[in-house]
Amino acid sequence: MSTERVKAGIIMGSKSDLHIMQDAADIFKEFGVEFEMTVVSAHRTPERMFEYAKNAASRGLKVIIAGAGGAAHLPGMVASITTLPVIGVPVKSSNSIDGWDSILSILQMPNGIPVATVALNAAKNAGLLAVQILATADDSLGLKMQAYKDELRKKVEESAAELEG
Ligand code: C2R
Secondary structure, rough: OOOOOOOOEEEOHHHHHHHHHHHHHHHHHOOOOOOOEEEEEOOOOOOOOHHHHHHHHOOOOOEEEEEEEOOOOOHHHHHOOOOOOOEEEEOOOOOOOOOHHHHHHHHOOOOOOOOOOOOOHHHHHHHHHHHHHHHHHHHHHHHHHHHHHHHHHHHHHHHHHHHHH
C-alpha cells in the first residue's frame, strides 16, 4: 500500500469521515510529510483492520491517525495490534448521538493500550501531533514546527496589539 518514504498513515472508519480527516492530510501536505490515507473499519472489515495494523510498522509507518464516529472502536483496536503511536480522532458522525459516544469510545482505553485522543473532529490537531512525533527523529521537521508555532504566537500578539490600540 505504500513506499518506504511514507511515514504516516491516516485511516478512517468510513469515507463519510473524510470531510473531517482531510484536515490531517492538509497538515501533512503543509509540512511536507509523506502520508497515505484509506478507509479501514474494525467493525465492517475486521481482517483488513488486522492486516493494516499488523503490517504498518514493517511498511515503515511511524505514526497512525485513526478517525471514527459513533461506536468508534477503530483507533483502540488498531492500537491493540501495533506498537506504533496511534492518534484517535473522534468524529461526530451521522450515527453519533452527540459526539460523546465517539469521544469516550476512543478516550477511555484500558491501561496498556493508549490512544492519544484529540478533541471532537480535531483532525488538524491530530496532524500536528503526528508531525511533532515525527519531528523527534527529524530536525528539519522540528524547525518547521517551531516556525508554525512562531506564526501562531505572532498572530496572537498582533491581535492583542490591535485590541489594546
Ligand atoms: P457510515 O457513514 O459509513 O454509515 O459510517 C465511521 O467512522 C463513521 O463515522 C458511520 C460512522 O461509522 C463509523 N465506523 C466506526 C467503525 N467503522 C465505521 N466507528 C469502527 O470500526 O470503529
